[in-house]
Amino acid sequence: MKIIVTGGAGFIGSAVVRHIINNTQDRVINVDKLTYAGNLESLVSVDKNERYVFEQVDICDRAELDRVFAQHQPDAVMHLAAESHVDRSITGPSDFIQTNIVGTYTLLEATRAYWNELSAQAKKAFRFHHISTDEVYGDLPHPDDIEDGTEPSANKELPLFTETTSYAPSSPYSASKASSDHLVRAWLRTYGLPTIVTNCSNNYGPYHFPEKLIPLVILNALDGKSLPIYGKGDQIRDWLYVEDHARALYKVVTTGKVGETYNIGGHNEKQNLEVVKTICSILDVLVPKGTLYAEQIVYVTDRPGHDRRYAIDSTKMSQELNWQPEETFETGLRKTIEWYLTNQEWCQHVQDGTYQRERLGI
Template sequence: MKLLVTGGAGFIGSAVIRHIIHNTKDEVINLDKLTYAGNLESLAEVSDSERYAFEQVDICNRAEVDRVLAQHKPDAIMHLAAESHVDRSIDGPAEFIETNIVGTYTLLDATRSYWNTLPEAKKTAFRFHHISTDEVYGDLPHPSEKTNVEEHLFTEQTPYAPSSPYSASKASSDHLVRAWHRTYGLPVLITNCSNNYGPYHFPEKLIPLMILNALEGKPLPVYGKGDQIRDWLFVEDHARALYKVVTEGKVGETYNIGGHNEKQNIEVVNTLCDILQELRPQENSYRSLVITVTDRPGHDRRYAIDASKIENELGWAPEETFETGIRKTVQWYLDNLDWCQRVQDGSYQRERLGAAE
């Protein structure tokens, strides 16, 4: 196959491309605008492959998207290009509307035009795989509410109830993808994933932010009480799942992808502190750096995914536990501090975002 991956220089997109080049015989075209969170260093280990090509293109640029499709003639598209940080969406929602909604519309309509030119066999085999988030579902009952939380998980039938500008823009894009399937017959697939973590994660996100702050002796700011619960998914497990869906998934279906690792944010931060104390010991405990700060507006209390559909129908399950994945992640950051410094230079210095003051 020849796969077009949008947002392939980002955190999840680069993991997908590394997986494809290392583990399959497929070709990949990486289409990426290279915003602050996109970095080609994340693909250095595969960039010399004859099966890899890069196109610096904004998905909102219809003429350029048309050119890439006509030139490379992909057999499938994996659409990961998105603005994805909730805190940034609170400070500046316009970019999220532009990229996540208008960009997805532009890509869908360009894809439909391209798809209609394909010979019948290729048209039937073609796939448009839209990668989304569990945040479109809103939040779930929290243990503090004294409910049986095990009974409350996101399924593929959970109604949408997004809370932030980010999740609302992703919900909108999901609806567009389904509409292009229902109205135009475009063969689509949708996946909604839980919180990813792992190597090459831009340092605005919780885990890399805490690791880097801790190493520099800076405060480790935890929102509110730190009791917000997330289901954590190792990015390389996610990459395997996405490839499984685009190659074996049933057209028109949605698949939820989760890591089976519900953790409170404060648990995650304390785990990071303990691993750092073991691997990079210091006199004062890293836990002493933890502080609580004002919660962000509209903060969802709990996410948790029922991933039984993808497990039962496609045979995918995560290989990493949270304990093994988080240790690999911390070690990667310790070994790649130069990368962390380079991707932050001039764009982000780990300041607070999303306070909405």
């Protein structure tokens, strides 16, 4: 196959590109605008491969998209290009509307124009895979909200997001992603474009831009800076190792059914405070110092409209596509920390001139 991966220089996108090049015989056309979060250094392990091509293109640029489709003749599109940080969406929502909604619309139209000219057999085999987030569902009941004596540790008894959960986005980011999901499904129903949607839980792992919780805490801890905890730190997220996610996405685009939605989760519900303390305890072992890293934790004003709990039911992925995450939170987090410890140059380059770990979205 020849697969266009939009946002292939980003965190999840680069993991997808590396997975495809390293584990299949497929070709990848990486379409990325290279915003602050896109970094070609994340692809140095594959960028010399003859099956990999990079195109610096904005998904809002219809003429350039038409050129890419005509030149490369793809068999599938995996659409990951997006603005993705909730804090940034609070500070500047317009970029999220432009990229996540207008960009997805423009990509859908370019794809549809290309797809309409394919042979009947090629049209049937073609796939447009839209990668989205669990945040479109809003949030779920938190253990602290339960008044029937349920213990906070009994998260498995609380409701989970399924593929039929109603949308209730809370932030400009999640609202823009919800909008893009609706567009993708509408292009299937109205035009017949063969689309699939996936919604994932919080990803973590190597090459993660340090505005997000886990890489921010790792780097701040190493630099002796404060480790900011929003509110009480009791917000719960389901953590998914990015390489497990990449495997899942490739399985969906190659074996998933047109018109279906698949939820992809890591089966790891953790409170933010627990995540930060776990990082600190691992660093205490790997990079010991005179004091404990947890002493750098500080509590700060919570994010506006902060969702309290996300948790995904991945039963459909498991039963229909035979996918399960391979990493536990403990094994994945240790791999992540070890990667950051040995890739400080990447960490420095990705922040130079763009972001110095300041708080956004206040």
